[in-house]
Amino acid sequence: MHTKRxxxxxxxVLAALWSAPLEEGAAQDFPEFIELDSLSDLYGPVPFDHLMxxxxxxxxxxxxxxxxxxxxxxxxxxxxxxxxxxPIISCKxxxxxxxxxxxxxxxxxxxxxxxHRDKPGLKGAYHLSCLxxxxxxxxxxxxxxxxxxxxxxEAFFRGGPR
Amino acid sequence: MKGISRRRFLAASxxxxxxxTLSVTKEAWGASSFDGYPDGMGVLVDLTRCVGCRSCxxxxxxxxxxxxxxxxxxxxxxYDKRFHGQxxxxxxxxxxxxxxxxxxxxxxxxxxxxxxxxNEPACLTSCFTSAYxxxxxxxxxxxxxxCVGCRNCMVACPFAIPAYSYSSAxxxxxxxxxxxxxxxxxxxxxxxCVDACPQEVMTFGRRRDLIKIANDRIxxxxxxxxxxxYGEHEVGGTAWLYLSDRPFEEVGFDTTLSKEPIISNxxxxxxxxxxxxxxxPALFTGFHLLSKKQDHGHxxxxxxxxxxxxx
Numbered sequence: 001m002h003t004k005r006x007x008x009x010x011x012x013v014l015a016a017l018w019s020a021p022l023e024e025g026a027a028q029d030f031p032e033f034i035e036l037d038s039l040s041d042l043y044g045p046v047p048f049d050h051l052m053x054x055x056x057x058x059x060x061x062x063x064x065x066x067x068x069x070x071x072x073x074x075x076x077x078x079x080x081x082x083x084x085x086x087p088i089i090s091c092k093x094x095x096x097x098x099x100x101x102x103x104x105x106x107x108x109x110x111x112x113x114x115x116h117r118d119k120p121g122l123k124g125a126y127h128l129s130c131l132x133x134x135x136x137x138x139x140x141x142x143x144x145x146x147x148x149x150x151x152x153x154e155a156f157f158r159g160g161p162r
Numbered sequence: 163m164k165g166i167s168r169r170r171f172l173a174a175s176x177x178x179x180x181x182x183t184l185s186v187t188k189e190a191w192g193a194s195s196f197d198g199y200p201d202g203m204g205v206l207v208d209l210t211r212c213v214g215c216r217s218c219x220x221x222x223x224x225x226x227x228x229x230x231x232x233x234x235x236x237x238x239x240x241y242d243k244r245f246h247g248q249x250x251x252x253x254x255x256x257x258x259x260x261x262x263x264x265x266x267x268x269x270x271x272x273x274x275x276x277x278x279x280x281n282e283p284a285c286l287t288s289c290f291t292s293a294y295x296x297x298x299x300x301x302x303x304x305x306x307x308x309c310v311g312c313r314n315c316m317v318a319c320p321f322a323i324p325a326y327s328y329s330s331a332x333x334x335x336x337x338x339x340x341x342x343x344x345x346x347x348x349x350x351x352x353x354x355c356v357d358a359c360p361q362e363v364m365t366f367g368r369r370r371d372l373i374k375i376a377n378d379r380i381x382x383x384x385x386x387x388x389x390x391x392y393g394e395h396e397v398g399g400t401a402w403l404y405l406s407d408r409p410f411e412e413v414g415f416d417t418t419l420s421k422e423p424i425i426s427n428x429x430x431x432x433x434x435x436x437x438x439x440x441x442x443p444a445l446f447t448g449f450h451l452l453s454k455k456q457d458h459g460h461x462x463x464x465x466x467x468x469x470x471x472x473x
Contacts, residue, residue: 075382100357100366102350118375124362131213131361143215143236143360159223160230 038092039123042153046146056137062129063089095125202281202300203347204369204401205356206376207274209413210386211363214241214260214272221358222258222276225342229255249414252276254327257339258355263413271406271413274355274363277302277323277339278393279401282423288318293336299348300369300401301341309334320397320419341401369401376405398423 030050037045053062060069064076065086071077088094096104099121108117120128134141143149149157220235222228233240240250241262249261258276283302286294293309296302304324311334316324327335342353351357352366365372376391392410393400396419404415411417 099362100352105350105367117371118365118378120362123360127360128211128362141213156220156224157235158230159220159228159235161227162224 036126039097040147041150042156043143043147043149056139057133061133064129091125091129092122095120095122097122099124199296199298199300200370202298202369202401203341203366204279204300204372204403205353206365206367206372207402207404208363208365208379209271209273209404209406209408211361212260212272212274213361214238214262214270215360216240216260217358217360218274218355218364219256219258219260221354222339223256225345225354226257228257231255251325252323252338253325254329254335254337257337261414263408265408265412268408271408273413273415275321275323275414276355276402277341278321279339279341280397280423281399281401282397284318284320284397284423285315285324288314290314297343297348299341299343301343301347303340303343304336304338306333306335309336311335320416369399369403372403376403379405395421397421 032049032051034048034050035045036048058069058072060072063069064073065071065080071080096119098104099119108114130146131141133139140146216235216238223231223235243250245251250256250259252259252275258274260272260274263271263273279296279300279302281296283294283296285304286296286302289309290312291308291310293305294302294315295305311326313326313336315336316322316326324336324338327337341347342351346353352364356364356366365375367375373391373394376394380387380389380391387405387407388409390406390410392404392406392415393402398421404410406413406415409417
C-alpha cells in the first residue's frame with residue numbers, strides 16, 4: 001500500500017515534469033497493469049505490472065523513444081531528437097510478430113530508403129528489453145518466472161516425435 | 163524407390179560418361195570458384211544475445227521429428243557434462259546443440275552449433291555419390307537414397323557436423339542440420355530454431371544483407387563486438403554467420419581455418435592420391451558413379467544440374 005502510494009505520487013510528479021513533451025493521450029492513458037498475451041502459445045500470458053516497473057526505470061528504458069522522455073541509447077540519439085513523441089507506443093504495433101516471413105523480407109527489400117533494417121521481432125523486442133534489465137538488476141530471469149509454461153510448452157521441451 | 167534412383171544415376175552417367183571416366187585430374191576441378199548463390203539465405207547468430215535456454219534445440223527436435231532426449235530440453239545440467247572429455251557435439255538425434263563457455267569474471271557465453279551451410283561445402287565436394295547438394299536458397303541438403311555410407315563427408319567437414327546414424331545398419335545414413343529446407347526454407351520461411359528463439363539471437367535474411375547488418379551492429383555499438391564476422395570468409399564463406407563479444411577462439415570457433423574453401427584442399431588431395439578416391443566408390447557402387455562425381459567439379463553448373471536431376 002505504502003509503496004503503491006509512493007509510486008503514484010512519483011508518477012504524478014514525473015508526469016508533471018514530462019507533461020510538456022508527452023503525447024496528450026499517453027500520460028492519461030498510462031495503464032497501470034497490462035496483460036501481455038498477444039504471443040501466448042508455449043507460455044501463458046505475462047502479467048506485467050507497468051506501474052511497479054517505474055520503480056526501476058524511466059519510460060525510455062522500455063519505450064526506447066516516443067514517450068517524450070529523452071532518448072537514452074546514445075546510438076539512437078544520434079538521429080532522433082531527444083524528446084520527440086510518436087502516436088504509437090505499444091511495442092506490438094511496430095515489432096512484427098513474424099519478423100522473418102517472406103512477406104516481411106520482401107517488403108523490406110522493396111523499401112529502398114528504409115533505414116531500420118535490423119528491427120527485432122516482437123518476441124525478440126520483449127525479451128531483449130525485459131530480460132536485459134532483469135539480468136542487470138538481479139530480477140527473475142527464469143523461463144517460468146514471467147510466464148508459466150502451457151501444456152504445449154511442456155511437450156515442446158520434452159521433445160520426441162509427435 | 164532406391165532402384166529407380168540408382169538406375170537414373172546410371173543413365174545420367176552413361177550420357178556424360180565414357181570420356182570422363184577415371185580422369186580425376188586437376189583440370190576437372192579447375193573452373194570451380196563458386197561464391198554461393200547471390201540470393202542465398204543465411205542466418206546471423208549474435209552470441210551476445212544468447213541466454214542458453216535451449217529452445218532452439220527443442221524446436222529442431224520437433225521440426226525434424228527426432229527422438230526425445232534422455233533429459234528434457236530445459237535441463238541445464240547438460241552444460242556441465244563432458245562427453246569423452248568434450249563439450250557436446252551434434253549427433254543423429256540432435257542437429258543443433260548449445261554449449262556454454264565460461265571465463266572467470268565474465269558472464270558465460272552460449273554458442274549454438276549446427277551445419278554452417280558453406281558456400282562451397284567440403285561434404286559436397288568429398289562425396290562420390292552426390293548425396294549433398296547446395297540449394298539456391300542456401301541450404302546444404304543430403305539425400306540418403308544415394309549415400310553409400312563412406313563417411314568421407316564426416317572427415318571433410320571443417321566443423322565436424324555430419325553425424326553417422328547407427329540406428330539403421332543396412333541403410334547408411336548421415337544426419338545433419340538441413341536448414342529446414344524441405345519444410346520451411348524453400349517456402350521462404352526461416353528454420354525452426356530461428357523462430358523459436360526468445361532473444362532473437364538469430365536473424366534470418368539474405369546472406370548479403372546479413373553481412374551489412376552485422377557490420378552495422380559492430381559499427382553502431384562500439385566496444386560491444388569483436389570486429390569480425392565469423393563465416394564471412396572462413397572456408398570460402400558460410401551461410402551461417404556469427405558475431406561475438408569474446409574472441410572467437412575462446413568460445414569454441416576454429417580460427418585457424420583458411421579463407422579458401424576446402425574444395426581447394428580436396429583438389430590437391432585428389433591430384434596426389436587419386437586412387438583412394440577412385441577405388442572406394444568403385445568398390446561400393448560401381449564405376450558409373452565416378453563420372454557423376456566428375457560433373458560436380460564444375461561448380462555452379464553442376465549445382466544447378468544436380469537440382470534438376472532430383473526433380
